[in-house]
Amino acid sequence: MLRGDLVPDSTYDQRLLDRKGPTDWLHMDPWRVLRIQSEFVEGFGSLANLPAAVTVFGSARTPRDSAEYDLGVRVGHALAKVGYAVITGGGPGVMEAANKGALEAGGVSVGLGIELPHEQRLNEYVDLGVEFRYFFVRKTMFVKYSSGFIALPGGFGTLDELFEALTLVQTHKVTSFPVILMGSEFWSPLVDWVSTTLAKTGKISPSDVDLLRVTDDPDEAVRIILEADRHRAGA
Numbered sequence: 001m002l003r004g005d006l007v008p009d010s011t012y013d014q015r016l017l018d019r020k021g022p023t024d025w026l027h028m029d030p031w032r033v034l035r036i037q038s039e040f041v042e043g044f045g046s047l048a049n050l051p052a053a054v055t056v057f058g059s060a061r062t063p064r065d066s067a068e069y070d071l072g073v074r075v076g077h078a079l080a081k082v083g084y085a086v087i088t089g090g091g092p093g094v095m096e097a098a099n100k101g102a103l104e105a106g107g108v109s110v111g112l113g114i115e116l117p118h119e120q121r122l123n124e125y126v127d128l129g130v131e132f133r134y135f136f137v138r139k140t141m142f143v144k145y146s147s148g149f150i151a152l153p154g155g156f157g158t159l160d161e162l163f164e165a166l167t168l169v170q171t172h173k174v175t176s177f178p179v180i181l182m183g184s185e186f187w188s189p190l191v192d193w194v195s196t197t198l199a200k201t202g203k204i205s206p207s208d209v210d211l212l213r214v215t216d217d218p219d220e221a222v223r224i225i226l227e228a229d230r231h232r233a234g235a
């Protein structure tokens with residue numbers, strides 16, 4: 001309620017119907033909320049009919065002629081072979097590799113892209129792509145539509161996604177949701193630090209260490225996810 005001098009000298013309708021005036025309001029928070037809302041609507045709408053899916057994370061910088069790229073392709077392939085859609089961030093590197101593997105195995109290959117300062121396109125192996133403005137909206141989609149996360153070697157982006165997934169599992173915000181690290185040589189210093197420094201100083205429970213599964217074998221990664229899916233279904 002507004003009274004006295006706080007009563008504006010025009011009405012909402014008047015301002016809506018008026019074409020004159022500055023446009024900075026477009027970038028104000030209340031309007032942003034509607035944009036955020038529209039991203040959720042578009043994301044949920046585009047992904048609603050996906051089959052069971054797994055998200056694969058990993059470096060945007062992995063070269064095509066590397067063993068890690070090859071591992072990404074094999075993971076995408078193995079997931080698609082048992083019917084999982086493969087979701088990635090839609091970018092280059094490991095994301096592209098996993099999309100490529102999924103597509104070549106006849107699976108559903110999904111890329112959830114993010115607007116970045118430099119020009120960026122979804123990689124060519126994405127068959128279902130959605131571009132997001134907001135990181136947090138995109139992250140909701142990764143979690144909501146995945147039966148598990150697989151992280152290949154990566155940098156800050158990968159670590160951010162990995163630890164978000166772990167926190168959600170640790171706090172029971174998601175259930176039966178395996179988090180798998182692939183590339184044991186790359187990840188073992190981190191796993192050691194988690195099980196020594198973090199667990200021994202009481203920053204996590206000793207059992208939290210087991211939330212991280214490590215393997216170099218794509219079929220083993222798929223087995224872990226299938227098992228968790230079966231467990232969730234009560235089989």
Ligand SMILES: CC(C)=CCNc1ncnc2c1ncn2[C@@H]1O[C@H](COP(=O)(O)O)[C@@H](O)[C@H]1O
Nearest residue numbers: 057058059060061089090091154155156157158
């Ligand atoms: C060449 C280059 C840097 C392109 C960046 N293009 C990107 N496109 C889409 N998702 C991305 C991109 N960079 C980072 N991400 C997100 O962060 C993770 C990789 O970050 P990083 O390279 O590990 O830290 C990915 O799983 C992805 O979800």
